[in-house]
Amino acid sequence: MTELYVRLFGGFGVYRSAGPSIVFPTRKARALLAFLARHPGQPQGREGLATMFWPDSAESEARRNLRQALKLARRALADQGDAIIVSQGDALVLESSAVEVDVDLFERLHEAGTPEARERAAALYRGDFLEGVNLADGPFADWSMIERMRLHERALDIFSGLLADRLEVGRTESAIDMALRLLELDPLQEHVHRRLIRLYLERGRRGSALEQYHVCRAALERELGSRPEPETEQLYQEIRRCRGELPASAPGRSAQPAASPSPPAEAPLLARPAVAVLPFAHLGGDPSQTYFADGLSEDIITALAGWRCFPLIASSSTFCYRERGNGLHGIAAELGTRYLVDGSVRRSGTKLRISAHLVEVETARYLWAERFDLDLHDILAVQAEAAEKIVAAVAPELQQAELRRILTKRTEDWNAWDYFLRGWSLLNHFTAEDNARARSDFEQALRLDPTYSDAFMGLASGHLRDLFHIETAASREEALARGVAAAREAVSLDPNSSSAHHVLGTAYTWVEDYDAAIAETELAIELNPSNAFARMALGNRLDLIGQTAEGIAQMLHALRLNPRDPRRFNFMRFLARAHIAVGEYETALRWARKAVQLRPDQPDLHFRLAICLAHLDRTEEARTALHRSERLRPGFLESRQNWQPYTDAARNEHFFAGLRRHGLFG
Template sequence: MERRLAAIMAADMVGYSRLMEADEQGIVARLRAHRIELIDPAIAKNNGRIIKTTGDGMLVEFQSVLDAVNCAVEIQRRMARRNADVPSDARIQFRIGINLGDIIFNDNDIFGDGVNIAARIEQIADSGGVCVAASVHDQVSGRLDIAFDDLGEKSLKNISRPIRVYRAVIDEPGVEPAPGQAPKAQAQAVSKPAIAVLPFANMSGDAEQEFFADGLTEDILTELSRRRELFVISRNSTFVYKGQAVNIQDVAKKLGAQYVVEGSVRKAGDRLRITVQLIDTATDTHIWAERYDRKLDDIFLVQDEITTAIVATLPGRLEAAQNDQLARKKPSNLAAYESVLAAKVLHHRSTREDNARAQELIGQAIGLDPEYGHAYAWRGCILGQAWGYGWCADREAAFVKVEADLNRALMLDDNDADVHRILAAVNITRSNFERARYHQERALALNPNYDLVVVQMGELLTWLGSPAEGVEWIEKAMRLNPHHPARFWSHLGKAHFTAKAYARAIEAFMRLPTMDALAHIFVAASHGWLGDRTAADAHVAALRRLDPQFDLETFLATIHYANEADLQHLRDGLSKAGLT
């Protein structure tokens, strides 16, 4: 047996039995997600060691009380963000207690009074709260940006002496600036475009269609709310205008919305016609309008189909309108959201110069609002692009920055699909396909109609050896966003090549406005397999002009096929094209 001083964190899940009874499989899956994405990384980052776990709790050892408290507060703050959109009776919440004391270590387990006190203090904590013993408080007070409430001395079960307990106030800073030290700068609020969806009008005169019109409106509201770059006015605010003839600009002013979506539903026989339009209230202009005519075989299927079509297309049109406005502004006037938007546009152009400017703008966004999780996610994406294309002097240092930005984004907003999308991409580059698939599926669950998430599912399936299925996902992304970035054609070309559909691969790559080295490589390999050496030679020559130092094995090391046979297929095609 070994005895030493240690900080012990005891945590358990509130209402575990009740939640498991209501939805056993769902709770197990969600708890596993919280462990993978939040709890275990937070413990590792703060130098903790998990001693034991139970179904609803765990004991963790830390060598430093500062690390223990930082870890506990990080977990609770991030869990609060994760629970923001979850009904109160379905939330997974934890109580955490921390004690500093003498611990007995034996056979990879811990015992003793110090452990018992940590467990009893945890039972005092509120749902989502952290309580600490006086021994912990005395060590961290004034050293962390956390305030504490003194709960006084508590009589704990099976502990003979009273223990003084403090509650961490985890939703507000607690350290005043030192004399002569300037207070922390307040971050600017992110000014996202606000959008209101007015109740769709029922034009059919059929009272039963009222339910369809309301359901369609609510579905659009729900799906648009998945987009973290939009501020969507709530249903309660917009449905007060149901059945009223309104002046759009007056409504927009009252709701504080820059954009308004309105539409109508008309049923005639077995046909259903739905119209929808997006209005910029600042200029009173129609940005986008569409009409959907469907046969009413299954009203719920039709509702889902039209909802998907609207919410997939509408953000793209809104973003295009924002881009037009940005083009008329001076860069010095850009706020945090607008800087992110402009950086995205430059990123999608996929050139070295545009990437460098995108990095400047995304850094500007973070400078304007250091708590803007979406900006950190996109800085990780933009830096990741520079890393992937070799546009950085120190690739390893760049990758470290990418991971740091994504970890920061996860801490600030676990429910941003972009964060998980980019984490999936990062894990692909490390050939960690299990983690890549996990984050990819999480991104899809958060926003199934986001074209960048959908297209990446096609990429991942291509790398995993299912290119035909990958083609389906990539083509779906193109349908979701008819104004998709040009690089979608490259993704489609790689999927077709891997599926050995060489003519289709060539056709996809030739749709690119400008062919880069990667495109010439895959087109050359496609012509190699088709036996057209003349065409292959032309693309090999173009590749050599773009990259005189091209080395085949170095290039192949950047291709992330899970199956060696797929990589050999590419190598053989390039050999047939005369590229060795």
């Protein structure tokens, strides 16, 4: 029988089936209940809980603090018989039959995917996960942030589906309500603004349509410092003509907004795309605060320079465009850039809001836009943190935009940069066939430019990725030797390339020279602190040599830098193994499941999922995961028989102990 209702959307609250909300005496007691409630019915190891909530305390002290928080939580719940928070050996579990949790139900409804389920899920979403609640710092805060972002994306998916559902059956008024709710979640979805404007026009509500245009324009100007897209402006002109405010267009011609400049006929572009960072606008009333916006722009330029893939225009050239009088197309033409990074800064007391966006000038498209809300505790630290986050997002978006561009060109027109970019994209498919095609592209790039460091870096990555697919010892030795040689050549051609040092560190890891591997990876981060993949690699390598706590911290930092990258399943693969190493099997299982959800075609991910399940004595589920990995690549389990990821026998034995205890492996 359900005794409690736990609300995690839009804050935190625990209620009895009939009665007021329950008051918990401490933040940690509330945080403990919130964490257990996120996955009711799933045991959470006490060691992992202690580490999550008291990461800086000694193990004995952290355990003692956990017992106290548990005691206070049970007292608040009047859980005298331990029927709600149940002890199972060295784990705690929130009894699923005793509680109903809004997020848990939301997830199940999202998975169901029917219009009725979406309606029920939308009603549950009262705000972001643990919105406005600071229950605990450290690892719990990191976990909360990742959950908040993931659930926010699911809410957008559900509301978008509901909008489509309602439009399909002609429920215009309820579609309007859903569009408004979507814009509450993300006011920068310009296509939703346009849909809402058209819905208003269908209902004859021209005044509401006009007002919605102004809401859209104000949001874009406030958050991004930009104007609406041409399609939105054209819709606005149509509204004004309907109201008799503009003459009808001449036959055969469509009205264009006068304020939208035409792109220049020619813009000098380099073989690789040039990028310019314009000075961020300061939106506050105090001109003396402009220094922060300028400092942020300088930090972004410095951090982007660490990627070395794109020619970067110096601040001495870009800062003269503070007033934007020439328009973005004019600025890009004068600077010879294909992309512009722009944004704004608004300060209110101790709060800081930074909006940033990446523009592809040729198409006038916003490739990426994001808002960052930060506490102004240390202005220099906040400035560096904001720049790091912006650059970590912008650099991958630039590569994706360039990949889309080159794939529309004829192959005979490609230059070395184009071949490198396609090769790098193919590497991320993680298949033997695409790996071979990627190496061919890198080799073609080197035929065009024999001194191209990035092409050697890509070639090294291709040879090292082959090690996941090659079975014979002789072939593995050859691939490894080629990978090491190409990585060393990449570094020798460009000693300041973070990516080159990163891949050389990977090569040293494969030859088990961990001191050299960590030194190269630390240098990669020093050269480019925004390189999330180098941070993840460092965390992985620290775990391999036994410094797992520090390794996990680096990996979580990498995920914060790059929370949406499609390759993040690799981050989760390494996190799962690291948490197994410290006995946090439930946490390891969560990361393994997330990795499998992102790439269900990867046999190694199912294998690691099986390891996590076996440690938790979920034998049949582990056996199923092993069968899936073998079906995906016959012979895979045999190839893993002698795998020893760690540098000492005891840790390797512990890693496989669950599978061997149940007779599933080895």
